[in-house]
Amino acid sequence: MSRLENATTPPSDADIRTWCHVCGAPDEAPDLIAAARTADSMYVEWRRLQRTGLRRLQESYVELYERTQVFRTYCANVVPGVLQTHAYATGLMRSIAQFHETPDDVADAVEARxxxxxxxxxxxxHRFALVLEESVLRHRVGSAEDMAGQLGYLLSAxxxxxxxxxIIPFTAERRMWMIETFTVYDEGQAEVELLTARxxxxxxxxxxxxxxxxxxFSRLAVYGAxxxxxxxxxIDALG
Structure with a gap:
């Protein structure tokens, strides 16, 4: 116990289950075990992830993407990375690199993505269930030509x-408020994108x-035609 209390040794899964049982809260064990296993990666600042540039960050997702069967993504700000065009991704990543003041490897990062x-x-x-707020279609990234190309790619995708x-229409009667962009990988992990951290x-x-x-969000969205x-x-509004 003294090693656990002084953070000399992290608790094992068995330690957590025993503690929850003694406290009369066995149902809490799965969440606490998950938190203990991912404590170091639960909240990571972008500046730490991007300190060597954006390319390595893109490449770090490869294993996760390859093993995931179903991707569920909600976006209220930009087009999801899996459906971005070269021009759109370049404009977006250049903005990110400039804002976070990361090394400029945008061209390599775009190719990796x-x-x-x-x-x-x-x-x-793999299957992708993607839900976008209609504002994503109007939020211009890059030039009007770049944006038109991106929207055209969404149509083909x-x-x-x-x-x-x-697409969740501007006029949808909200049962769920707009929140931060997130992706759920299968049913075991969710990733949320904040301004400063993942x-x-x-x-x-x-x-x-x-x-x-x-x-x-899926219930609010419209599909097909x-x-x-x-x-x-x-696209027409781009002029």
């Missing part, structure tokens, strides 16, 4: 059998909350 996306979107048995793309969520009850939020109409309207 596109290569990673190509491998999972068009190859293997909707035809892919692995992709389900929904939050990795593995506690089962918290992951379920993100799954529930995604379900609510209605979604294409909103994307087309955004």
């Amino acid at each position: 596109l290569r990673r996306s190509e491998n999972v979107v068009r190859k293997g048995a 909707m035809a892919l059998p692995s992709v389900s793309l929904g 939050v990795n969520v593995t506690a089962p009850t918290e992951v379920r909350q993100y799954l529930n939020a995604f379900t609510e 209605d979604a294409r109409a909103r994307i087309t309207a955004a």
